[in-house]
Amino acid sequence: MGILVDRNTRVLIQGITGREGSFHTKLMLEYGTKIVAGVTPGKGGQVVHGIPVYDTVKEAVEHVGSIDASVVFVPSRFARDAVLEAIDNGIKIVVVITEGISVHDEVVMVNHAKHNGTIMIGPNTPGVLTAGEAKLGIMPAHVFKKGCIGVISRSGTLTYEIARELGKKGYGVSTVVGMGGDPIIGMNYIELYDRFVRDPETKALVIIGEIGGDAEERFAKYYVGTGREKPIVAYIAGRTAPPGKRMGHAGAIISMGLGDYKSKREALEKAGIPVADKPSDVPRLLSEIL
Amino acid sequence: MKLYEFEAKKIVRDYGIPVPDGMLARNIDEAVEAAKKIGVPVVLKSQVLVGRRGLAGGIRIAETLEDVAREAENLFNTRIRGEEVKYLLVEKKIDFKRELYLSLTIDRAARKYVFLASPLGGVEIEELVKQYPDKLLKLYIDPATGYSPYMSRTAAKFLGLSKETWKDLHSIMNSMYKLMIELDAELVEFNPLAVTDKGLIALDAKIRIDDNSLYRHPELQDKALRELSPREQVAKKYGFSYVELDGNIGIICNGAGLTMATMDLVAYYGGKPANFLDIGGGATRERVREATKLILTHERVKVVLINIFGGITRCDEVARGVIEAVEETGAHKPIVVRMLGTNEEEGRRILEEYGYKVFSEADEAVKKAVELARR
Numbered sequence: 143m144g145i146l147v148d149r150n151t152r153v154l155i156q157g158i159t160g161r162e163g164s165f166h167t168k169l170m171l172e173y174g175t176k177i178v179a180g181v182t183p184g185k186g187g188q189v190v191h192g193i194p195v196y197d198t199v200k201e202a203v204e205h206v207g208s209i210d211a212s213v214v215f216v217p218s219r220f221a222r223d224a225v226l227e228a229i230d231n232g233i234k235i236v237v238v239i240t241e242g243i244s245v246h247d248e249v250v251m252v253n254h255a256k257h258n259g260t261i262m263i264g265p266n267t268p269g270v271l272t273a274g275e276a277k278l279g280i281m282p283a284h285v286f287k288k289g290c291i292g293v294i295s296r297s298g299t300l301t302y303e304i305a306r307e308l309g310k311k312g313y314g315v316s317t318v319v320g321m322g323g324d325p326i327i328g329m330n331y332i333e334l335y336d337r338f339v340r341d342p343e344t345k346a347l348v349i350i351g352e353i354g355g356d357a358e359e360r361f362a363k364y365y366v367g368t369g370r371e372k373p374i375v376a377y378i379a380g381r382t383a384p385p386g387k388r389m390g391h392a393g394a395i396i397s398m399g400l401g402d403y404k405s406k407r408e409a410l411e412k413a414g415i416p417v418a419d420k421p422s423d424v425p426r427l428l429s430e431i432l
Numbered sequence: 433m434k435l436y437e438f439e440a441k442k443i444v445r446d447y448g449i450p451v452p453d454g455m456l457a458r459n460i461d462e463a464v465e466a467a468k469k470i471g472v473p474v475v476l477k478s479q480v481l482v483g484r485r486g487l488a489g490g491i492r493i494a495e496t497l498e499d500v501a502r503e504a505e506n507l508f509n510t511r512i513r514g515e516e517v518k519y520l521l522v523e524k525k526i527d528f529k530r531e532l533y534l535s536l537t538i539d540r541a542a543r544k545y546v547f548l549a550s551p552l553g554g555v556e557i558e559e560l561v562k563q564y565p566d567k568l569l570k571l572y573i574d575p576a577t578g579y580s581p582y583m584s585r586t587a588a589k590f591l592g593l594s595k596e597t598w599k600d601l602h603s604i605m606n607s608m609y610k611l612m613i614e615l616d617a618e619l620v621e622f623n624p625l626a627v628t629d630k631g632l633i634a635l636d637a638k639i640r641i642d643d644n645s646l647y648r649h650p651e652l653q654d655k656a657l658r659e660l661s662p663r664e665q666v667a668k669k670y671g672f673s674y675v676e677l678d679g680n681i682g683i684i685c686n687g688a689g690l691t692m693a694t695m696d697l698v699a700y701y702g703g704k705p706a707n708f709l710d711i712g713g714g715a716t717r718e719r720v721r722e723a724t725k726l727i728l729t730h731e732r733v734k735v736v737l738i739n740i741f742g743g744i745t746r747c748d749e750v751a752r753g754v755i756e757a758v759e760e761t762g763a764h765k766p767i768v769v770r771m772l773g774t775n776e777e778e779g780r781r782i783l784e785e786y787g788y789k790v791f792s793e794a795d796e797a798v799k800k801a802v803e804l805a806r807r
Binding site: 162218219241242243244245246247249250252253254256257268280281282295296297298299300301302303306323325326327330350352353355356357360377379380381382383384387388389390391392393394419420421422 | 538540541543544545574575576613616618642643644645647648673675677685686687688689690691692693695696697698699700705708710712713714741742743744772773774793794795
């Protein structure tokens with residue numbers, strides 16, 4: 143049982159016939175994800191790794207029955223349309239892998255999801271993985287061992303790096319969620335933490351943040367306010383990043399005096415969340431709080 | 433992407449928002465000509481993309497045509513926070529009673545559009561607002577419903593505007609929202625928005641366009657390159673991200689988070705990163721080659737540190753790109769590689785064949801790079 147998805151989650155892949163969509167459909171199937179359909183407009187009738195492809199989400203739902211979640215691989219210019227189509231067809235979890243989406247499209251997508259009770263993860267996320275059950279996204283499965291640590295991250299490869307460090311020291315993961323590296327994202331630390339708190343399989347959390355915005359600071363406040371229900375260790379990237387420069391992720395920018403490393407680290411430590419100096423220190427800090 | 437003030441003002445004027453009469457000057461003669469047409473006194477405003485230009489002396493008032501010539505010469509010969517002044521905006525000097533702050537932007541936490549209004553217009557709004565948080569009004573807008581006139585009345589009351597100007601403010605805010613959506617702006621800002629006897633007027637205008645939306649605005653696309661250094665332009669062309677820093681250890685990684693973490697690790701072990709370079713997800717051999725060439729040929733770089741955690745990125749593709757870059761540039765700088773993940777074995781084999789040691793642990797690789805940079 144993951145916090146969002148598990149082995150019974152029925153999954154749709156939007157953009158299944160594209161290079162990334164098709165490649166990762168195969169890897170997700172190998173992991174055990176229950177993919178039931180794919181959608182690519184104009185490619186209806188094709189079959190990708192044994193999965194039937196439809197022109198529209200409506201047709202997919204009509205043919206294969208209810209769909210719980212969708213993973214979106216469509217190019218950035220068409221992502222908004224794809225996400226709205228998923229939401230309007232009643233899909234309750236949408237994981238948006240696509241990067242480089244217009245921030246205005248993101249605002250529209252996120253608000254439409256909220257109005258319709260849909261959980262949106264991303265955009266620009268490596269996805270969601272429930273260890274040993276399901277993977278909705280592009281995370282390299284082999285670095286994630288099954289265990290009791292929940293992971294919430296703003297980054298992709300850094301998540302793999304830290305998950306590997308955890309594995310080296312015998313720590314496995316329950317659910318791993320990439321929130322996405324963009325300024326506007328569907329789910330933030332607070333919303334995901336609430337789900338981890340209710341998850342009996344998660345004993346502690348690792349949060350992986352980076353410079354830009356004030357999501358870490360806001361979470362620190364919330365964590366204290368709600369009684370610090372589960373222990374957390376954090377790592378924040380970007381200690382040496384200069385202000386005013388976007389560090390790859392659209393969201394990773396120190397601007398208007400907001401979002402620098404020091405402010406995040408202080409806020410987290412004040413909330414009783416130890417912050418690792420480097421990724422390889424995370425397991426040690428975890429052993430100290432568990 | 434930032435627009436120059438004169439570009440922003442042209443757009444703003446087209447949307448019906450009042451701005452002072454102004455002309456663009458590329459040299460002293462043009463500045464004097466403009467001042468003659470507009471009529472002194474005028475304000476000379478250096479057109480630069482860096483912020484806080486006024487505090488850096490980039491704005492001058494000229495009472496006479498002689499003043500104009502002298503001040504224009506001064507401005508053309510100064511650098512504003514390191515930026516060369518290529519244009520001056522010559523504007524009619526406006527008498528005003530009060531300076532307000534008004535902007536429209538996107539709130540990351542609320543995930544909505546937000547109008548910010550403050551009676552404390554002029555300079556350094558961020559600082560003032562920190563000091564007087566109750567002097568800032570936030571009005572959130574859901575994209576599904578958009579702007580509604582009550583917002584302008586709420587803002588007008590907060591700003592202490594007389595009833596006669598309520599309509600002006602509504603028209604300005606309505607246009608700002610329209611402009612924001614139609615141009616895919618991430619910021620539309622008037623600081624100050626001045627209160628005059630004749631109503632409201634935007635004395636300054638700032639517009640920033642969302643980079644990811646530029647494909648919808650081909651007329652703006654060329655402008656996006658002008659903010660970038662030559663190296664950043666190469667990066668843009670080949671699809672990776674590059675930011676210049678001031679150390680001597682060149683860094684190449686995949687993924688923004690891992691790249692920043694690698695920079696931090698370099699600093700942790702006592703080294704100084706020369707750059708941020710993220711080759712992005714699923715980089716081709718060509719992209720890796722160009723990225724590596726960029727770092728190898730950077731005069732300040734003593735050691736190249738490559739840290740790859742291959743998920744969507746394939747290690748063999750990276751290795752081939754690196755080798756090609758070395759062969760094309762003939763550079764002899766040491767290269768330290770840490771590589772893990774997809775097609776790791778093949779990537780390792782290729783690099784070891786050329787005599788490079790490949791590390792598995794990030795800490796070990798970084799320590800090695802720092803040690804080499806010290807020699």
